[in-house]
Amino acid sequence: MLTQGVPTQYIRVLRELYSGFTTKISPFYNEVVIDVKRGVRQWDTISSKPFSATLENVMSELEWEDMEVKVDGRQLHHLRFADDIVLITPSISQAERMLADFDRVCGNVGRQLNLTKTMFIENGQVSDAPFSLSYVYLGHELNMANDLAPELSRRKRAARGGFNSVEEVMK
Incomplete structure (x- = not known):
């Protein structure tokens, strides 16, 4: 601070x-x-x-000026909202480099990436990028079909896992 x-x-x-x-x-x-x-x-x-x-400290230490992408007339390399960060890159190799840089600088300040929440999503113009049709955002599973069944299953699994973690206390 x-x-x-x-x-x-x-x-x-x-x-x-x-x-x-x-x-x-x-x-x-x-x-x-x-x-x-x-x-x-x-x-x-x-x-x-x-x-x-x-997070502002982390972002200021990154040298990404040469990795910007023009989006709606503005040069961007990331977007931030709370603890969510979207890296904007023209290629997977650049995204991997940015992710490695970000992880390194986060480690310097005692923070760690949650790799289970880290994913690549393509915009349809990148042919060789692995992508996901669903992801968890702000605690809710979103998918392209707007299907609630996976979210309900995920919540049931989470509840069962939470219950199982305190099962010994109940005995």
Whole structure:
């Protein structure tokens, strides 16, 4: 945040607010206290700001000026919304290079790409790109056929997995 121009006194206050932070959960009426090691409180008004500042830092370290693509009259190499990033490239090889660069710089600041959520989607003009007709975006499985069955199956699997993960606590 310092590189973003945030005064040091604000950074100090935020560090103090989040040091020694715990959260409580009550699975099946048994209270469990968990030390929060990193991150920010969910629904905190500041919660998206440290992430955005970190991402801005990452993006500023990347040297992608020579990899821009003209989109609607503007030169772009990526789009961002919250924690979703779309890399815009003319070729798969360039996308692979950008992804490797991004992963490296993320690692420098203690962040890691979620490779299970990383995918290539083609626009129909690239003949040799592997592509997907469905993907998970903001927690919902989207597909080109607008079919809800895969999303319902995915949610059932997730619920079953969540239940199985706490099954020992119930015994």
